[in-house]
Amino acid sequence: MNKSLIFYNKIGFMTLLKREIHRFMKVSVQTILAPLLSNILYLGIFGGMLQTREVGIEGINYLYFLVPGLTTMGAILSAFQNPAFSIIAQKFQNTVQDLNSYPISDMEKSLAFILGGTFRGLLVGSLTYLATTFFVGYTIQYPLFFFISLAITSFIFSSVGLISGLLLDSFEKMNFVLALIITPLTYLGGVFFEISKLPGILSKIRYINPIYPLVNITRYTYIGVYEGNLLLQLLTAVIFLIGFFLAAVYIFKKGFGIKID
Template structure:
Protein backbone atom coordinates (compact mmCIF):
# COMPACT_ATOMS: atom_id res chain seq x y z
CA UNK A 1 0.00 0.00 0.00
CA UNK A 2 1.10 3.55 -0.69
CA UNK A 3 1.22 5.62 2.50
CA UNK A 4 1.04 8.80 0.47
CA UNK A 5 -2.63 8.08 -0.14
CA UNK A 6 -5.04 10.12 1.95
CA UNK A 7 -6.89 7.00 3.12
CA UNK A 8 -4.25 4.34 3.45
CA UNK A 9 -6.12 2.53 6.24
CA UNK A 10 -9.74 3.61 6.64
CA UNK A 11 -10.41 1.34 9.62
CA UNK A 12 -7.35 2.65 11.46
CA UNK A 13 -8.31 6.24 10.65
CA UNK A 14 -11.87 5.76 11.91
CA UNK A 15 -10.58 4.03 15.04
CA UNK A 16 -8.31 6.95 15.89
CA UNK A 17 -11.10 9.42 15.13
CA UNK A 18 -13.50 7.45 17.34
CA UNK A 19 -10.92 7.48 20.13
CA UNK A 20 -10.59 11.26 19.93
CA UNK A 21 -14.36 11.77 20.05
CA UNK A 22 -14.88 9.18 22.78
CA UNK A 23 -12.12 10.79 24.86
CA UNK A 24 -13.87 14.14 25.24
CA UNK A 25 -17.37 12.65 25.40
CA UNK A 26 -16.36 10.67 28.50
CA UNK A 27 -15.81 13.95 30.37
CA UNK A 28 -18.68 15.87 28.75
CA UNK A 29 -19.26 17.96 31.86
CA UNK A 30 -15.86 19.62 31.36
CA UNK A 31 -15.65 19.53 27.58
CA UNK A 32 -19.24 20.35 26.57
CA UNK A 33 -21.38 21.56 29.44
CA UNK A 34 -18.78 23.91 30.98
CA UNK A 35 -18.15 25.98 27.79
CA UNK A 36 -21.87 25.91 27.07
CA UNK A 37 -22.63 27.35 30.49
CA UNK A 38 -19.94 30.01 30.00
CA UNK A 39 -21.54 31.12 26.72
CA UNK A 40 -24.99 31.33 28.31
CA UNK A 41 -23.53 33.41 31.15
CA UNK A 42 -21.91 35.74 28.61
CA UNK A 43 -25.29 36.17 26.96
CA UNK A 44 -27.01 36.77 30.28
CA UNK A 45 -24.44 39.30 31.52
CA UNK A 46 -23.69 41.22 28.34
CA UNK A 47 -27.19 40.83 26.95
CA UNK A 48 -28.81 41.87 30.20
CA UNK A 49 -26.60 44.91 30.69
CA UNK A 50 -26.40 46.04 27.06
CA UNK A 51 -29.62 44.81 25.47
CA UNK A 52 -30.70 48.39 24.77
CA UNK A 53 -27.31 49.24 23.25
CA UNK A 54 -27.48 50.41 19.67
CA UNK A 55 -25.65 48.31 17.09
CA UNK A 56 -24.00 49.97 14.11
CA UNK A 57 -25.75 47.49 11.81
CA UNK A 58 -29.17 48.94 11.07
CA UNK A 59 -32.17 47.05 12.40
CA UNK A 60 -30.15 44.56 14.51
CA UNK A 61 -30.86 44.10 18.21
CA UNK A 62 -27.77 43.66 20.38
CA UNK A 63 -28.86 40.25 21.67
CA UNK A 64 -29.20 38.96 18.11
CA UNK A 65 -25.83 40.49 17.28
CA UNK A 66 -24.24 38.67 20.22
CA UNK A 67 -25.51 35.13 19.55
CA UNK A 68 -23.43 34.22 16.44
CA UNK A 69 -20.33 35.70 18.06
CA UNK A 70 -20.79 33.54 21.15
CA UNK A 71 -21.41 30.42 19.04
CA UNK A 72 -18.25 31.10 17.03
CA UNK A 73 -16.16 31.78 20.13
CA UNK A 74 -17.37 28.57 21.78
CA UNK A 75 -16.53 26.58 18.65
CA UNK A 76 -13.07 28.16 18.39
CA UNK A 77 -12.04 27.48 22.00
CA UNK A 78 -13.40 23.92 22.06
CA UNK A 79 -11.94 22.96 18.68
CA UNK A 80 -8.52 24.32 19.62
CA UNK A 81 -8.38 22.62 23.00
CA UNK A 82 -9.28 19.12 21.83
CA UNK A 83 -6.24 18.11 19.71
CA UNK A 84 -3.84 20.32 21.67
CA UNK A 85 -4.84 18.72 24.97
CA UNK A 86 -4.86 15.21 23.47
CA UNK A 87 -1.31 15.45 22.09
CA UNK A 88 0.15 17.09 25.21
CA UNK A 89 -1.49 14.47 27.45
CA UNK A 90 0.21 11.77 25.39
CA UNK A 91 3.52 13.61 25.78
CA UNK A 92 2.96 13.81 29.54
CA UNK A 93 2.20 10.06 29.64
CA UNK A 94 5.19 9.36 27.39
CA UNK A 95 2.96 7.52 24.89
CA UNK A 96 3.03 10.04 22.04
CA UNK A 97 5.76 8.03 20.30
CA UNK A 98 3.22 5.24 19.83
CA UNK A 99 1.72 7.35 17.04
CA UNK A 100 4.72 6.36 14.91
CA UNK A 101 3.66 2.73 15.00
CA UNK A 102 0.05 3.26 13.93
CA UNK A 103 -0.51 1.58 10.52
CA UNK A 104 -2.10 4.69 9.01
CA UNK A 105 -0.71 7.56 6.96
CA UNK A 106 0.42 10.87 8.46
CA UNK A 107 -2.47 12.64 6.73
CA UNK A 108 -4.92 10.20 8.32
CA UNK A 109 -3.38 10.72 11.76
CA UNK A 110 -3.51 14.51 11.47
CA UNK A 111 -7.01 14.44 9.99
CA UNK A 112 -8.33 12.19 12.78
CA UNK A 113 -7.11 14.63 15.46
CA UNK A 114 -8.42 17.63 13.50
CA UNK A 115 -11.84 16.10 12.81
CA UNK A 116 -12.16 15.11 16.45
CA UNK A 117 -11.60 18.76 17.39
CA UNK A 118 -13.91 19.89 14.60
CA UNK A 119 -16.71 17.70 15.91
CA UNK A 120 -16.30 19.04 19.44
CA UNK A 121 -16.21 22.64 18.22
CA UNK A 122 -19.28 22.17 16.04
CA UNK A 123 -21.13 20.42 18.86
CA UNK A 124 -20.40 23.13 21.45
CA UNK A 125 -21.06 25.95 18.96
CA UNK A 126 -24.38 24.44 17.87
CA UNK A 127 -25.48 23.78 21.45
CA UNK A 128 -24.60 27.38 22.29
CA UNK A 129 -26.95 28.55 19.56
CA UNK A 130 -29.70 26.21 20.78
CA UNK A 131 -29.29 27.45 24.35
CA UNK A 132 -29.63 31.07 23.22
CA UNK A 133 -32.99 30.33 21.57
CA UNK A 134 -34.54 30.41 25.04
CA UNK A 135 -33.56 34.09 25.19
CA UNK A 136 -33.88 35.31 21.59
CA UNK A 137 -36.00 32.67 19.86
CA UNK A 138 -35.22 30.73 16.68
CA UNK A 139 -33.86 33.62 14.65
CA UNK A 140 -31.57 32.32 11.91
CA UNK A 141 -31.44 33.25 8.23
CA UNK A 142 -29.43 30.40 6.69
CA UNK A 143 -29.38 27.33 8.99
CA UNK A 144 -27.27 25.08 6.75
CA UNK A 145 -24.73 27.82 6.06
CA UNK A 146 -24.64 28.57 9.78
CA UNK A 147 -23.66 24.96 10.50
CA UNK A 148 -21.16 25.02 7.63
CA UNK A 149 -19.59 28.22 8.98
CA UNK A 150 -19.18 26.71 12.46
CA UNK A 151 -17.71 23.58 10.88
CA UNK A 152 -15.13 25.55 8.91
CA UNK A 153 -14.26 27.64 11.96
CA UNK A 154 -13.85 24.51 14.08
CA UNK A 155 -11.70 22.82 11.43
CA UNK A 156 -9.36 25.82 11.24
CA UNK A 157 -8.84 26.04 14.99
CA UNK A 158 -8.59 22.28 15.43
CA UNK A 159 -5.72 22.45 12.93
CA UNK A 160 -4.15 25.26 14.97
CA UNK A 161 -4.69 23.20 18.11
CA UNK A 162 -2.90 20.22 16.58
CA UNK A 163 0.03 22.42 15.55
CA UNK A 164 0.17 23.83 19.09
CA UNK A 165 0.08 20.39 20.68
CA UNK A 166 2.88 19.12 18.46
CA UNK A 167 5.17 22.12 18.93
CA UNK A 168 4.63 22.69 22.66
CA UNK A 169 5.38 20.29 25.48
CA UNK A 170 3.37 21.43 28.50
CA UNK A 171 -0.11 22.50 29.54
CA UNK A 172 1.29 25.81 30.77
CA UNK A 173 2.52 26.70 27.29
CA UNK A 174 -0.76 25.57 25.71
CA UNK A 175 -2.73 27.68 28.19
CA UNK A 176 -0.44 30.62 27.40
CA UNK A 177 -1.46 30.42 23.73
CA UNK A 178 -5.11 30.01 24.68
CA UNK A 179 -5.28 32.71 27.35
CA UNK A 180 -2.92 35.34 25.96
CA UNK A 181 -3.34 34.96 22.20
CA UNK A 182 -6.57 33.26 21.13
CA UNK A 183 -8.92 34.57 23.83
CA UNK A 184 -7.88 38.24 23.45
CA UNK A 185 -8.22 37.90 19.67
CA UNK A 186 -11.83 36.77 20.15
CA UNK A 187 -12.54 39.85 22.27
CA UNK A 188 -11.30 42.16 19.51
CA UNK A 189 -12.63 39.94 16.74
CA UNK A 190 -16.21 41.19 16.68
CA UNK A 191 -17.75 38.74 19.15
CA UNK A 192 -19.17 41.32 21.56
CA UNK A 193 -19.21 44.51 19.50
CA UNK A 194 -18.65 45.87 16.03
CA UNK A 195 -15.03 46.23 14.98
CA UNK A 196 -15.75 49.76 13.74
CA UNK A 197 -16.49 50.77 17.34
CA UNK A 198 -12.96 49.91 18.48
CA UNK A 199 -10.77 52.97 19.07
CA UNK A 200 -7.53 53.73 17.24
CA UNK A 201 -5.15 50.92 16.43
CA UNK A 202 -7.49 48.29 17.89
CA UNK A 203 -9.83 48.76 14.93
CA UNK A 204 -6.93 47.92 12.59
CA UNK A 205 -6.28 44.58 14.28
CA UNK A 206 -9.08 43.09 12.20
CA UNK A 207 -6.73 43.00 9.21
CA UNK A 208 -4.44 40.53 10.96
CA UNK A 209 -6.96 38.84 13.25
CA UNK A 210 -8.03 35.45 11.79
CA UNK A 211 -11.04 35.33 14.10
CA UNK A 212 -12.73 38.45 12.74
CA UNK A 213 -13.68 37.10 9.27
CA UNK A 214 -14.92 33.84 10.80
CA UNK A 215 -17.15 35.65 13.30
CA UNK A 216 -18.45 37.94 10.58
CA UNK A 217 -19.25 35.05 8.21
CA UNK A 218 -21.15 33.24 10.96
CA UNK A 219 -23.01 36.45 11.80
CA UNK A 220 -24.02 36.78 8.16
CA UNK A 221 -25.42 33.23 8.09
CA UNK A 222 -27.34 33.99 11.29
CA UNK A 223 -28.62 37.52 10.61
CA UNK A 224 -28.11 38.06 6.89
CA UNK A 225 -26.02 41.18 7.59
CA UNK A 226 -22.30 41.72 7.96
CA UNK A 227 -19.46 44.20 8.45
CA UNK A 228 -16.76 44.93 5.91
CA UNK A 229 -16.13 43.02 2.68
CA UNK A 230 -17.73 39.57 2.89
CA UNK A 231 -16.02 38.32 -0.28
CA UNK A 232 -12.56 39.05 1.14
CA UNK A 233 -13.53 37.41 4.40
CA UNK A 234 -14.64 34.27 2.57
CA UNK A 235 -11.32 34.28 0.72
CA UNK A 236 -9.47 34.64 4.03
CA UNK A 237 -11.40 31.71 5.52
CA UNK A 238 -10.51 29.57 2.50
CA UNK A 239 -6.82 30.45 2.85
CA UNK A 240 -6.95 29.69 6.59
CA UNK A 241 -8.57 26.28 6.21
CA UNK A 242 -6.09 25.17 3.53
CA UNK A 243 -3.02 26.81 5.03
CA UNK A 244 -3.42 25.64 8.63
CA UNK A 245 -4.41 22.12 7.59
CA UNK A 246 -1.37 21.75 5.32
CA UNK A 247 0.86 23.20 8.05
CA UNK A 248 -0.53 20.70 10.57
CA UNK A 249 0.04 17.77 8.19
CA UNK A 250 3.58 18.97 7.40
CA UNK A 251 4.51 19.31 11.09
CA UNK A 252 2.98 15.91 11.82
CA UNK A 253 4.85 14.33 8.91
CA UNK A 254 8.15 15.82 10.07
CA UNK A 255 7.56 14.29 13.47
CA UNK A 256 7.93 17.43 15.55
CA UNK A 257 6.99 16.57 19.11
CA UNK A 258 6.55 12.88 18.24
CA UNK A 259 9.82 11.41 17.05
CA UNK A 260 12.65 10.87 19.49
CA UNK A 261 15.97 12.34 18.36
Protein backbone atom coordinates in the same frame (compact mmCIF):
# COMPACT_ATOMS: atom_id res chain seq x y z
CA MET B 1 -0.51 -1.33 2.15
CA ASN B 2 1.07 1.72 0.58
CA LYS B 3 1.70 4.59 3.00
CA SER B 4 2.10 7.00 0.11
CA LEU B 5 -1.65 6.90 -0.29
CA ILE B 6 -3.65 9.54 1.57
CA PHE B 7 -6.16 6.96 2.80
CA TYR B 8 -5.03 3.36 2.88
CA ASN B 9 -6.46 2.19 6.21
CA LYS B 10 -9.98 3.54 6.64
CA ILE B 11 -10.68 1.27 9.61
CA GLY B 12 -7.58 2.54 11.42
CA PHE B 13 -8.51 6.13 10.60
CA MET B 14 -12.05 5.70 11.94
CA THR B 15 -10.72 3.98 15.06
CA LEU B 16 -8.43 6.91 15.86
CA LEU B 17 -11.20 9.41 15.12
CA LYS B 18 -13.65 7.56 17.37
CA ARG B 19 -11.02 7.45 20.11
CA GLU B 20 -10.58 11.21 19.93
CA ILE B 21 -14.34 11.79 20.10
CA HIS B 22 -14.81 9.25 22.87
CA ARG B 23 -11.95 10.82 24.84
CA PHE B 24 -13.65 14.20 25.24
CA MET B 25 -17.16 12.75 25.50
CA LYS B 26 -16.08 10.76 28.58
CA VAL B 27 -15.50 14.06 30.38
CA SER B 28 -18.35 15.96 28.72
CA VAL B 29 -19.04 17.99 31.87
CA GLN B 30 -15.62 19.59 31.41
CA THR B 31 -15.36 19.61 27.63
CA ILE B 32 -18.96 20.36 26.59
CA LEU B 33 -21.04 21.56 29.54
CA ALA B 34 -18.47 23.96 31.02
CA PRO B 35 -17.90 26.05 27.85
CA LEU B 36 -21.63 25.94 27.13
CA LEU B 37 -22.46 27.37 30.56
CA SER B 38 -19.75 30.01 30.15
CA ASN B 39 -21.30 31.17 26.89
CA ILE B 40 -24.76 31.29 28.45
CA LEU B 41 -23.35 33.40 31.29
CA TYR B 42 -21.85 35.75 28.72
CA LEU B 43 -25.23 36.02 27.05
CA GLY B 44 -27.00 36.62 30.35
CA ILE B 45 -24.52 39.21 31.61
CA PHE B 46 -23.83 41.14 28.41
CA GLY B 47 -27.31 40.63 27.03
CA GLY B 48 -28.95 41.66 30.28
CA MET B 49 -26.78 44.73 30.81
CA LEU B 50 -26.54 45.85 27.20
CA GLN B 51 -29.76 44.61 25.60
CA THR B 52 -30.84 48.21 24.99
CA ARG B 53 -27.45 49.11 23.53
CA GLU B 54 -27.62 50.38 19.97
CA VAL B 55 -25.83 48.27 17.37
CA GLY B 56 -24.37 50.02 14.36
CA ILE B 57 -26.56 47.82 12.16
CA GLU B 58 -30.02 49.19 11.64
CA GLY B 59 -32.86 47.03 12.93
CA ILE B 60 -30.62 44.54 14.76
CA ASN B 61 -31.11 43.93 18.47
CA TYR B 62 -27.93 43.52 20.52
CA LEU B 63 -28.88 39.99 21.60
CA TYR B 64 -29.15 38.91 17.95
CA PHE B 65 -25.78 40.52 17.31
CA LEU B 66 -24.24 38.68 20.26
CA VAL B 67 -25.44 35.12 19.53
CA PRO B 68 -23.30 34.36 16.45
CA GLY B 69 -20.26 35.82 18.20
CA LEU B 70 -20.74 33.52 21.19
CA THR B 71 -21.31 30.44 19.03
CA THR B 72 -18.14 31.19 17.05
CA MET B 73 -16.13 31.80 20.21
CA GLY B 74 -17.33 28.52 21.70
CA ALA B 75 -16.40 26.64 18.54
CA ILE B 76 -12.94 28.25 18.33
CA LEU B 77 -11.88 27.59 21.92
CA SER B 78 -13.24 24.03 22.06
CA ALA B 79 -11.83 23.03 18.67
CA PHE B 80 -8.39 24.37 19.58
CA GLN B 81 -8.27 22.65 22.95
CA ASN B 82 -9.19 19.17 21.78
CA PRO B 83 -6.17 18.11 19.65
CA ALA B 84 -3.76 20.33 21.61
CA PHE B 85 -4.72 18.72 24.90
CA SER B 86 -4.76 15.22 23.38
CA ILE B 87 -1.22 15.44 21.97
CA ILE B 88 0.28 17.14 25.04
CA ALA B 89 -1.41 14.62 27.35
CA GLN B 90 0.24 11.81 25.37
CA LYS B 91 3.57 13.59 25.72
CA PHE B 92 3.00 13.86 29.47
CA GLN B 93 2.16 10.14 29.63
CA ASN B 94 5.17 9.34 27.41
CA THR B 95 2.96 7.51 24.92
CA VAL B 96 3.06 10.01 22.06
CA GLN B 97 5.73 7.97 20.25
CA ASP B 98 3.15 5.21 19.84
CA LEU B 99 1.60 7.36 17.09
CA ASN B 100 4.56 6.40 14.89
CA SER B 101 3.55 2.75 14.98
CA TYR B 102 -0.10 3.24 14.02
CA PRO B 103 -0.71 1.49 10.65
CA ILE B 104 -2.26 4.58 9.07
CA SER B 105 -0.83 7.39 7.00
CA ASP B 106 0.27 10.75 8.41
CA MET B 107 -2.64 12.37 6.59
CA GLU B 108 -5.08 9.99 8.28
CA LYS B 109 -3.55 10.60 11.70
CA SER B 110 -3.63 14.37 11.27
CA LEU B 111 -7.15 14.36 9.91
CA ALA B 112 -8.43 12.14 12.73
CA PHE B 113 -7.15 14.57 15.38
CA ILE B 114 -8.44 17.59 13.44
CA LEU B 115 -11.88 16.11 12.79
CA GLY B 116 -12.15 15.14 16.45
CA GLY B 117 -11.56 18.76 17.41
CA THR B 118 -13.87 19.94 14.64
CA PHE B 119 -16.68 17.78 15.99
CA ARG B 120 -16.20 19.14 19.52
CA GLY B 121 -16.11 22.74 18.28
CA LEU B 122 -19.21 22.27 16.14
CA LEU B 123 -20.99 20.55 19.02
CA VAL B 124 -20.25 23.34 21.51
CA GLY B 125 -21.12 26.02 18.95
CA SER B 126 -24.39 24.33 18.00
CA LEU B 127 -25.41 23.72 21.61
CA THR B 128 -24.63 27.36 22.40
CA TYR B 129 -26.97 28.40 19.61
CA LEU B 130 -29.71 26.05 20.86
CA ALA B 131 -29.37 27.42 24.38
CA THR B 132 -29.67 31.01 23.13
CA THR B 133 -32.98 30.23 21.41
CA PHE B 134 -34.67 30.54 24.81
CA PHE B 135 -33.66 34.22 24.74
CA VAL B 136 -33.83 35.20 21.07
CA GLY B 137 -35.82 32.48 19.29
CA TYR B 138 -34.85 30.09 16.50
CA THR B 139 -34.46 32.53 13.63
CA ILE B 140 -31.40 32.04 11.40
CA GLN B 141 -31.12 33.83 8.08
CA TYR B 142 -29.20 31.03 6.35
CA PRO B 143 -29.39 27.90 8.57
CA LEU B 144 -27.28 25.56 6.42
CA PHE B 145 -24.50 28.10 5.91
CA PHE B 146 -24.59 29.00 9.60
CA PHE B 147 -23.60 25.47 10.62
CA ILE B 148 -21.16 25.17 7.70
CA SER B 149 -19.49 28.36 8.93
CA LEU B 150 -19.20 26.90 12.45
CA ALA B 151 -17.75 23.68 11.00
CA ILE B 152 -15.16 25.58 8.93
CA THR B 153 -14.20 27.72 11.93
CA SER B 154 -13.86 24.58 14.08
CA PHE B 155 -11.74 22.85 11.43
CA ILE B 156 -9.39 25.82 11.17
CA PHE B 157 -8.78 26.10 14.90
CA SER B 158 -8.61 22.36 15.38
CA SER B 159 -5.73 22.46 12.87
CA VAL B 160 -4.15 25.27 14.90
CA GLY B 161 -4.65 23.18 18.03
CA LEU B 162 -2.90 20.20 16.45
CA ILE B 163 0.02 22.40 15.42
CA SER B 164 0.25 23.79 18.95
CA GLY B 165 0.07 20.34 20.51
CA LEU B 166 2.91 19.10 18.31
CA LEU B 167 5.17 22.11 18.85
CA LEU B 168 4.50 22.70 22.56
CA ASP B 169 5.60 20.37 25.32
CA SER B 170 3.51 21.35 28.34
CA PHE B 171 0.00 22.32 29.38
CA GLU B 172 1.35 25.61 30.70
CA LYS B 173 2.56 26.62 27.24
CA MET B 174 -0.73 25.52 25.69
CA ASN B 175 -2.68 27.57 28.23
CA PHE B 176 -0.37 30.52 27.52
CA VAL B 177 -1.30 30.39 23.82
CA LEU B 178 -4.97 29.95 24.67
CA ALA B 179 -5.21 32.62 27.36
CA LEU B 180 -2.85 35.30 26.02
CA ILE B 181 -3.19 34.91 22.24
CA ILE B 182 -6.36 33.17 21.08
CA THR B 183 -8.76 34.44 23.76
CA PRO B 184 -7.80 38.14 23.38
CA LEU B 185 -7.98 37.82 19.59
CA THR B 186 -11.45 36.32 20.03
CA TYR B 187 -12.61 39.21 22.20
CA LEU B 188 -11.18 41.68 19.67
CA GLY B 189 -12.68 39.71 16.78
CA GLY B 190 -16.12 41.25 17.01
CA VAL B 191 -17.76 38.78 19.40
CA PHE B 192 -19.24 41.39 21.74
CA PHE B 193 -19.13 44.60 19.69
CA GLU B 194 -18.63 46.01 16.23
CA ILE B 195 -14.92 46.38 15.49
CA SER B 196 -15.61 49.51 13.46
CA LYS B 197 -16.67 51.26 16.69
CA LEU B 198 -13.29 50.79 18.35
CA PRO B 199 -11.27 54.02 18.60
CA GLY B 200 -8.08 54.73 16.70
CA ILE B 201 -5.64 51.95 16.01
CA LEU B 202 -7.79 49.38 17.81
CA SER B 203 -10.24 49.46 14.90
CA LYS B 204 -7.39 48.40 12.59
CA ILE B 205 -6.80 45.19 14.54
CA ARG B 206 -9.41 43.48 12.37
CA TYR B 207 -6.98 43.53 9.43
CA ILE B 208 -4.48 41.33 11.28
CA ASN B 209 -6.91 39.37 13.46
CA PRO B 210 -7.62 35.95 11.88
CA ILE B 211 -10.72 35.50 14.03
CA TYR B 212 -12.53 38.62 12.83
CA PRO B 213 -13.51 37.32 9.37
CA LEU B 214 -14.74 34.04 10.85
CA VAL B 215 -16.97 35.82 13.38
CA ASN B 216 -18.23 38.16 10.70
CA ILE B 217 -19.08 35.34 8.28
CA THR B 218 -21.00 33.47 10.97
CA ARG B 219 -22.84 36.66 11.92
CA TYR B 220 -23.83 37.18 8.29
CA THR B 221 -25.27 33.67 8.04
CA TYR B 222 -27.19 34.31 11.27
CA ILE B 223 -28.64 37.81 10.79
CA GLY B 224 -27.88 38.52 7.12
CA VAL B 225 -25.68 41.59 7.69
CA TYR B 226 -21.94 42.07 8.03
CA GLU B 227 -19.07 44.51 8.43
CA GLY B 228 -16.37 45.07 5.84
CA ASN B 229 -15.79 43.13 2.62
CA LEU B 230 -17.56 39.77 2.90
CA LEU B 231 -15.99 38.28 -0.23
CA LEU B 232 -12.50 39.10 1.04
CA GLN B 233 -13.37 37.54 4.39
CA LEU B 234 -14.64 34.38 2.68
CA LEU B 235 -11.39 34.17 0.71
CA THR B 236 -9.42 34.67 3.91
CA ALA B 237 -11.35 31.84 5.59
CA VAL B 238 -10.59 29.48 2.69
CA ILE B 239 -6.89 30.40 2.84
CA PHE B 240 -6.86 29.74 6.60
CA LEU B 241 -8.67 26.43 6.10
CA ILE B 242 -6.19 25.13 3.54
CA GLY B 243 -3.09 26.76 4.99
CA PHE B 244 -3.45 25.63 8.60
CA PHE B 245 -4.53 22.13 7.57
CA LEU B 246 -1.53 21.64 5.27
CA ALA B 247 0.77 23.11 7.92
CA ALA B 248 -0.59 20.67 10.52
CA VAL B 249 -0.12 17.69 8.18
CA TYR B 250 3.41 18.82 7.29
CA ILE B 251 4.44 19.26 10.94
CA PHE B 252 2.92 15.89 11.82
CA LYS B 253 4.69 14.22 8.89
CA LYS B 254 8.03 15.73 9.94
CA GLY B 255 7.52 14.25 13.37
CA PHE B 256 7.87 17.40 15.45
CA GLY B 257 7.07 16.48 19.02
CA ILE B 258 6.32 12.81 18.31
CA LYS B 259 9.60 11.39 17.04
CA ILE B 260 12.74 10.81 19.07
CA ASP B 261 15.87 12.20 17.45
